[in-house]
Amino acid sequence: MGGLREVAAPFVALGPSGVAVRTRLKHLTACDVEVLRQVGAHLGALASRDLKTRCRDGLGHDAGAWAVRKRELTPLSSARWAGAITKASHDQWALARRGARAHLQSLEAGVRTLRHRLSLPVGQKGSKGAPGGYRSRREWHAKARRLHVLETRLARERADWEAGTVHVVRGGKRLARTRHHLTAAGITETQWRERWQAARWFVQADGESGKRFGNETIRITPDGEVSVRLPAPLARLANAPRGRYVLSGRISFAHRGQEWADRVAANRAVAYRIHHDATRGRWYVTASWQKPVTRTIPLAAALAQGVIGVDMNADHLAAWRLNTHGNPVGDPRRFSYDLTGPADHRDAQIRHALTRLLHWATSHGVKAIAVEDLDFTAEKTREKHGGRKRFRHLVSGMPTGRLRARLTSMADQAGITVIAVDPAYTSKWGAQHWQKPLTTSTRRTTRHDAASIVIGRRAQGYPVRRRTAPPRTHQSDGRGHRTLQTGPDTPGREGPRPRIPGPRTRSVPPDTERTRATRTSNTVRDVRSAQEWVQDSLLLTE
Missing domain, CATH: 3.30.420.140 (YqgF/RNase H-like domain)
Structure with missing residues (x-):
């Protein structure tokens, strides 16, 4: 047991800290779809520009730079839209930073493993805790070349990490690479273009406690009416007072609908995101809010x-x-x-x-x-x-x-x-x-x-084994192995086995003769022999 690592104690996992529910935007008119497309494209362009600025600032970004970015975006949208865009850019940069750190750790682990295995003789077997050498000289040579490749990547990633450089693609790197493999993906260039544009749109706003229905930018009333505060350049498209556009369709949340309605009625913060699924041709709205940890x-x-x-x-x-x-x-x-x-x-x-x-x-x-x-x-x-x-x-x-x-x-x-x-x-x-x-x-x-x-x-908190081994003196046929699992506080669990009447050895029981005398043989030979040797009592009366 000396080679086994210590097992950590169990713990109760924390509950969720947030909630997100989604529903479909139905019964949209052609005008509604066109307005959402223009709003998403306009704000998406601003979000791409702001993310580029945030990535260029790197580790030198501070609260002052954040304020400058927000002031530049406010005339082109609004104060609340600018706040949502800058916060989303900062969160995306932080996510990319964590991903770069994980990739850096993976490269370091790979380099350590390669250096260790290359330092061992070819064919040497490894132990349980560490791998051995490579199986052949050919494999050793191939791994030596791969070590140089990983060391080059590691040096590049370390330089980017120290400089605060991250690599982010709005819309997703996988979708961007799909552009070069349309035949394998089974889509046309037009279909890919629709997905790419929809993925880069930006129609999301954080909630504000105390504001009407918990969000001033994207507002959803308890009866399901959805309205959007249009950016300043698109104010001409408004169909409601104060530069708002009200969608013709109504929504309802099937999951956690009552919880969402209670928050909206109490004017508590609820964040919304409107997005388009280009594959299905549908529009969705996602509502999310924070909740105290259970x-x-x-x-x-x-x-x-x-x-x-x-x-x-x-x-x-x-x-x-x-x-x-x-x-x-x-x-x-x-x-x-x-x-x-x-x-x-x-x-x-x-x-x-x-x-x-x-x-x-x-x-x-x-x-x-x-x-x-x-x-x-x-x-x-x-x-x-x-x-x-x-x-x-x-x-x-x-x-x-x-x-x-x-x-x-x-x-x-x-x-x-x-x-x-x-x-x-x-x-x-x-x-x-x-x-x-x-x-x-x-x-x-x-x-x-x-x-x-x-x-x-x-x-x-129980041991893994089915039972704790009894003392060596008790491990015998006289008392038998105690294999039944009982609670640690069960009385009498260590007591002797109950007394069973009869002999305690393998000798013949005392009633064996009576059992043999009354038992009928199962073989034909025994039955015939019994009939030949037993005298019939009726013959004695003649």
Whole structure:
């Protein structure tokens, strides 16, 4: 056990800090669509220009520079539109900065791994904690060339990091690259142009508490009327007082609609974003607001009704319900999902799987779900796993961050607590201690099912093994192995086995002769021999 790392203690995950709901803008007239297009294109051009200025300022940006940018944008839009644009540019720069930091750390990890493996003799096997040398001289030479490439990239990324330079593409780098592969994407240049322009439009505004219906720029009334404050150059398009344009369609939020209506009626801040899906030809509006973080309950209170351990895999969630003593109850459950296809499909698959999981937990009255605190940031590098492309693709395809965020938000609404545990050795120890004992002729227990038990027991504070080994003197056939799991406070759990009447040895019981005398033989030979040797009592009377 000396080579194993210390397992961290479980903790209760924090609840969500914000809410976002989306609905479709229906019954729009041609005039409504044209106004939204002009507003989005005009503000999108201003946002692109402001983002370029923000990226050029780099680390030298301060509150004074922010004020200058806002003053330059105000005559071309409005004070509130200028504030929304500058804040969005700053947030996008900060996001790109965090991405650059993560890429820099990935390059540093790759360079360290390559240098270590190149320093070892060819063919040397690695230990459990560190990789060994490369298998052949040819592979060693190829990795030496790759080391030079990564060192060049690392030097360039470090220079950009120190200078505060970030690389941002409004509309998305993936969509920008699709322009050069239209045939492979299955779209025409006109279709790509529509998507590109729609992705670069900007129609979003932050909320303001105390203002009418929580937002002065994009206003949505409780009955669903949507109105937009037009920028100054487009004020001629207004159809309502004070430079506003009211859309003809009405909206309603099916999800969290009552919560949104309460905030709007109380004039609390609500941010809105209007965007166009060029693929479907639809307009949507997204409402978002902040909420106080739900106060976490004590770990013991969350585990009062047992726990459901969940093991996340590439194509399903393996779950098993445990009682308060750490014993698995019932049969395991598997909630499958398909992570192929576009991002919207993958997100919907995760959401449906979590919905079924939460419904199952609610039906059994369980108030806690235990999951692994997974982070594959350092596990997806090409240099660490070499030619194991299938494994790298498998790890990269597991949406650990999105699943954890989704589960935390959905569980908070259902009144269920999410407990994060250390993922160390869950699959290995589950297969070692739980897979075989729980496999029966009617139930096939997989390695993932056994891992879910380990996750649940770790959240409850129990050891992974099915029982604590008794003293060596008690490990005998005289008393038998105590394999049943009991609570730590159960009286008599260490007591002797109950007294069973009869001999305690393998000798013949005292009533063996009576049993043999009254038993009829099952073979034909025994029956015939018995008939030949037993004398009939009726013959003696003649």
